[in-house]
Amino acid sequence: MRKLLSVLILLVIVSCSVDQDIETIEEQLLQTNPEKALSILEELGFNTFNATMDEEFITIEGDIMMNIAFILESYEKEKGVSQAKQSLSRKHTFYGGRVSSEYNNRVKFSMAPNMRAEWLPALQIAISRYNKVNECRVQMSYTTGRAHSHISFRDLGSNTLGRAEFPKKTVHSNLKTYRKPGEYIYIHPTLNSNASLEDKVHLLMHEMGHNMGFEHVFDNAAHRANYSFDGTQIAGTILYEKNSVMNADGYDSRGIFTPNDKIALKTIYPGPFVSDFNQTITGPTLAATKESVTYRTSVTNPGNTYRWEVKYVGAHPWTRLHSNSASVTFRISTRATPNGLNNMNVRCTIVKPNGDEGRKVFSTLVEGRPTDGTHINL
Secondary structure, three states: OOOHHHHHHHHHHHHHHHHHHHHHHHHHHOOHHHHHHHEEEEHOOOOOOOOEEEEEEEOOOOOOOEEEHHHHHHHHHHHHHHHOOOOOOOOOOOOOOOOOHHHOEEEEEEEEEEHHHHHHHHHHHHHHHHOOOOOOOEEEOOOOOOOOEEEEOOOOOOOEEEEEEEEEEEOOOEEEEEEOOOOOOEEOOOOHHOOOOHHHHHHHHHHHHHHOOOOOOEOHHHHOOOOOOEEEEEEOOOEOOOOOOEOOOOOOOOOOOHHHHHHHHHOOOOOOOOOOOOEEEEEEOEEEOEEEEEEEEOOOOOOEEEEEEEEEOOOOOOOOOOOOOOEEEEEEOOOOOOOOEEEEEEEEEEEOOOOOOOEEEEEEEEEEEOOOOOOOOO
16 A cells, blocks of 8 residues: 555656646746747737847847747736737737826936946937927936846847847736836947947937837838838828937937927827926907907027917917017907907927927917907007
8 A cells, every 4th residue: 555655656746847847847848939929929020021030038139039939938928818819910919009098297216336447428418308399208217226128238230230029018916007118228238339429319208119119210212121020100200310319320310309209109108298498478468359469589599599479268279479589579360259258378398409399388368359449459
């Protein structure tokens, strides 16, 4: 009996050991099967033309990384939930897309200690430029602690300066699904000494854009044909732009967001206007329909450009006024208000030479023209 029991125990142990070995082998295969991961990306709708692979990442468009183990694991989980393979044939099912609102206004970046002396100033400038985009929810910061994305050196080969991971779909303990920023930015170590500060700022801003889900912009159709680009054009943006921060090649932007870049950020991550440059607007606070009125801003630095707009209560949207200077003169529309008092808002948006924007709104009380023809004279 003891011998039989010993044999049974031995069989159970051996059986468990075999099962564990099989599970271990399956896990290893799951984590080291880049060809399978590549086919999954193709199934989801990614263009994998000229994609490259190593033991950890698949890289598309030259510098957009996707973790192989994460692709395979997420694919199996999604299949288990849906029980329908065709439900996965949608790009950004678990990789890419916009970062969830729970994260996009508090994105934290950390940096490897051996990079900080040369690269931390550039990162701080890059973060500042993202944070200054008005009407955009994205807010970033640097930390030496836990971060959403970590920046470090990595040998990327002779033709690649940087790479970044796309946002990932994750499920928290509350079973709610979130999309977090990409976890990695890699910089080729040869850039440590031979790149200017602005070159570093540009490269970081570009890769941080990938962390937030943005794909590439191109010079023209011929330039685009060199890449596996298959992104969706963001409403309100132009198709080709050489100076974009997200341009696939070169440093023509010098780390300055173009108006097109800002439209993309505002559209994908809409938020409040956060700066007014401490400007003061002066002008009449009481007016009447058909009156000619003048408003001025206190911020008159050389090189600024100005955009003046007016909006009467109940009207939509804002109407652009014909002035690009620090003051504007216009005649109040008869549509401003019927008989009686109503509000008219005038706003001035200032764009500095470095691309920073500030906006101020000024409210004026407008009295409608009475039927007897009399009105307020200013």
